[in-house]
Structure formats: structure tokens, C-alpha cells
Amino acid sequence: MNLPNKLTILRVIMIPFFVFFLLSGVGGSASKWIALVIFAAASITDTLDGYIARRDNLITDFGKFMDPLADKLLVCSALICFVELDKLPAWMVIIIIAREFIISGFRLVASDNGIVIAASWWGKSKTISQMIMIILLIADIPALSVLNTVLIWVALILTVVSLIDYLVKNKNVLSMQN
Template sequence: MNTPNKLTCLRVIMIPFFVFFMLTDAAGSAGKWIALVLFIVASLTDTLDGYLARRDNLVTNFGKFMDPLADKLLVCSALICFVETGKLHAWLVIIIISREFIISGFRLIASDNGIVIAASYWGKFKTVSQMIMTILLIADLGGVFDIAETVFIYLALILTVVSLVDYLWKNRQVISMQD
């Protein structure tokens, strides 16, 4: 197993620990900071594994499948924790998670038809906004950061919808192949 794939597996392994520290008081007040560090490190492994895979020509079928799955598991885990802790409304999380399922299904259909769909800038902006939102919500610094949290919650929601519409529109030929 190459280094990028090991980093992807590490990200998946970190998720239960992240959730544990998000949802329990086992570490007392340090729990949220441990969860924050785990989330940031896991997010950075995503950037690093993609960079290494492209730089060293180590792109594999395992990586193509597991990397986006690991990303979705990490983000969805955080979002579900925020519903549990009362930091996000369930309807908002449902919209964001639904987008991920729709895109995943769409990619499977495209793949079955021999089409590879690249990520768009809207999707990248969506991911960055979700990561910043997650970091702000975990840190929960209060004060002016409460405004930043709210801004990033709605920015992430808007970019989620915009990136979905953009993705479906640009790749509408995939849907027409199913008729």
C-alpha cells in the first residue's frame, strides 16, 4: 500500500476518535481541543494524500474510491455530531449530506459509462467552507466568532447547493445516457 493510500486509511481510522472526543466528556474541557486537532490533522491528510498521489504518480483505484469516501465520512461525522450537540439544525445537515450522496451516485453512473468527472471549483469552495465552518464550530470561541460561525454555516449551505446544481448541469449528459 502506497503512502497516499495509507494517509487515506489513517483519516478513516481517526474518525471514531474524533467522534468520541466530540460527543463525550472523557477528556473534560480538553475534549473539544483534541477533537479539533484530530479534525485538522485528518483534513490535512486529505490535501497531502492527493498531492503525493499526483506528484509521484501513485493514483490507484483504491485511492480513487477511498479518498472521497474518507472525506465524506469525516465531514458527515462532524455534521452529525453538530446536530447531536445542538450546533446545527438537522435540516441543514440533511441538505449537505444529501448533496454528497447525490454526487456519489452520479459519479457511479458516470463511471459505469466510462466518464470521469473532475471536481469543480464550486466543489472545492464548498469543501473549504465546510472545513472552516467545522473548525469554528468545534473551537466555539464565542464573541465575534459566533458571527463567523453563522456566516460560514450559511456560506457552506449555499455553496453546497450551488456546487450540486453546477455539477449536475455540467454533466447532464450522464443523466441522458440513462434514458
């Protein structure tokens, strides 16, 4: 197993620890900071595994499948925790998670037809905004509450816009299914 795939697996392994520290409060006031460090480290492995895979030509079918899945698991875990912690309304989380399912399904159909749907600028912007939003919501710094609110709405809007962008650009994928 190559290094990028090991980093992807490490990201998946980090998720339960992230959730545990975010929700349990076991470490007292330090628990949110432990969760933040775990989330940030897991996010960095996402950037790192893709960079190494492209640089060293280590792209594998396993990586193509697991890397986006690991990303979705990490982000969706954080968002679901935020509903539990009353930091995000459930309807927002449902919209964000629904987008991920729709795009994953779209990519699966496209893949079955020999089409690769690359990440768009909108999709990358959505991911970056979600990661920053998640980090700030975990940190929960009262002086940044207005910024948090703005980032929540930016992430939600970019989620919807990126979904529409994917659907419009790849509408031919839907016509392939009878």
C-alpha cells in the same frame, strides 16, 4: 500499499476518535480541542494524500474510490455530531449530506460509462468552507459566533450551488441510463 492510500486509511481510522472526543467530553474541557486537532490532522491528510499521489504518480483505483469516501465520512460525521450538540439544525445537515450522496451516485454512473467527473471550483470552495465551518464550530469561541453563523450559511449555499453546477455541467450522465 502506497503512502497516499495509507494516509486515506489513517483518515478513516481517525474518525471514530474524533467523534468520541467531540461527543463524550471524556477529556473535560480539553476534549473539544483534542477533537479539533484530530479533525485538522485528518483534513491535512486529505490534502497530503492527493498531493503525494499526483506528484509521485501513485494514483490507484483504491485511492480514487476511498479518498472521496473518507472525506465524506469525516465531514458527515462532524455534521451529525453538530446536530447532537445542537450546533446545526438537522435540515441543514440533511441538505449537505444529500448533496454528497447525489454527487457520489452521479460519479458512479459516470464512471460506469467511462466518464470522470472532476471536482469543480464550486465543489472545492464548498469543501473548504465546510472544513473552516467545522473547525470553528468545534472551537466554539463565543466572540466568533457571528462569523460561525455566516460560515454555516456560506457552506450551505456553496453546497447547493455546487450541486446545481455538477448537475447542469453533467446532465448528459443522466441521459446515459435507460
